[in-house]
Amino acid sequence: MFPSFDWEKCIGCIACVRTCMGGALSYTDREGIRTITFEPGLCDGDLLCLKLCPVGAIKPSPKSSGSSATFPLARCENCGKLTDFTVKEVEWGKERGLFDVFLCPECKRVESAKRIGEGFE
Amino acid sequence: MTGILIDPGKCIACRACEVACEREHGRSFITVFEFEGSAVPLNCRHCEKAPCIEACPTGALFRDKDGAVIVDIKKCIGCDMCLLACPFGIPEMAGKIMVKCDLCPERRAKGKLPLCVQTCPTGALTYEEPNGFSVRRRKSYAERIALRRAHDVPQL
Numbered sequence: 595m596f597p598s599f600d601w602e603k604c605i606g607c608i609a610c611v612r613t614c615m616g617g618a619l620s621y622t623d624r625e626g627i628r629t630i631t632f633e634p635g636l637c638d639g640d641l642l643c644l645k646l647c648p649v650g651a652i653k654p655s656p657k658s659s660g661s662s663a664t665f666p667l668a669r670c671e672n673c674g675k676l677t678d679f680t681v682k683e684v685e686w687g688k689e690r691g692l693f694d695v696f697l698c699p700e701c702k703r704v705e706s707a708k709r710i711g712e713g714f715e
Numbered sequence: 716m717t718g719i720l721i722d723p724g725k726c727i728a729c730r731a732c733e734v735a736c737e738r739e740h741g742r743s744f745i746t747v748f749e750f751e752g753s754a755v756p757l758n759c760r761h762c763e764k765a766p767c768i769e770a771c772p773t774g775a776l777f778r779d780k781d782g783a784v785i786v787d788i789k790k791c792i793g794c795d796m797c798l799l800a801c802p803f804g805i806p807e808m809a810g811k812i813m814v815k816c817d818l819c820p821e822r823r824a825k826g827k828l829p830l831c832v833q834t835c836p837t838g839a840l841t842y843e844e845p846n847g848f849s850v851r852r853r854k855s856y857a858e859r860i861a862l863r864r865a866h867d868v869p870q871l
Contacts, residue, residue: 609772609794612811646772648796679799692766692800702804707748707755711723 597643598655599632599663606630606665606680610643610652619643626676628665634658649686670698672705716782718761719818719832720848725839728754732831732840736816739830742809744816756840758831759784759805759816770800775813783818818842 597610606628611619618637621630637658644652665680677698684696697705728749736743736758745758761784768776768784775790776797791812798806798813806813819829827833832842841848863869 607794607796607799609792609796612792612794613773646792646794648770648772678795683799687799692770693802697804699798699804699807702802703746703757704748706803707746707757708750710721710757711748711750711753711755 595639595641595654595656596634596637596658597632597641597652598657598659599661600651600653601661601663603649603651604630604647604663604665605649605651605682605686606663607648607683609646609648613642613646615640615642623667623678626667628667628680629662630665631662632660634660668696670701671696672701673698675700716761716763717842717844718782719758719816719829720841720843720845721756722839722841722852723753723755725837726754726756727837727839729836731834731836732756735830735834739819739822740817742814744805744807744814745831756831756835757803760803761816761818766800766802767797767806770796772796779820781818781823783820783823784815785817785820786813786815788812 608621608630611621611630616636616638618633619630620633621628641654644654665682668677668679668681668684669675670677675698687693687696726747728747730747732745733743733747736745745756747754747756761782765776765784768778772794773790773792775787777785777787779785793808793811793813795808798804806815822829828842832840
């Protein structure tokens, strides 16, 4: 069996790319756009990607066909820096109540340290 | 659950904790942030309801017997989902996997304190039960009020 991707459902987190042994899945981040590509010729059909997908965007399929999708990357809502997270990932995080304001890791640290410090002034 | 608790009122921003952590782990998982009038050392909070553990798709993040949130490097695929979920921005990438504060498991196994706590010269970092910390904090505040009253200083 091969993976078949529902790119509408996919949030572009690349958990699948990171676990893909044969290199069938790959990604690039260029000029604020993430592109994820599936190259079926290199797929060994272990379906590890399917098991890991946090949003269930991958289904098993007897046929293999190449596909790809693009995802705009999100900017930190504090400093405006381009992050390694996609806009869809951020929306997913907000829907799940993980955060209300999306900050880059650097701003998150400074802001949380500041909050802790303010309690002692 | 026992953890590292921060008292920014005592931190003098000497960064000895950062050096100690780097000596133990090869890189520092604690950072001292300086602001006007205060300094705050920040490391992984090892949250009771850890969003990183819930967000990890491979189950690479787990809690050890002392309550420390640990990365299983064999399971981590470096997908960053824990970093998206962490409210403190703690997880860091090291090559293809995520790394973070582990409360010094080798030291804990020998009954020793995490090295940053051991090293902190002012007691701004302590390794203890949160409830013990609350009681101590309450007591020190009560002492301050009592002292002000004894010396007839206007109340805060």
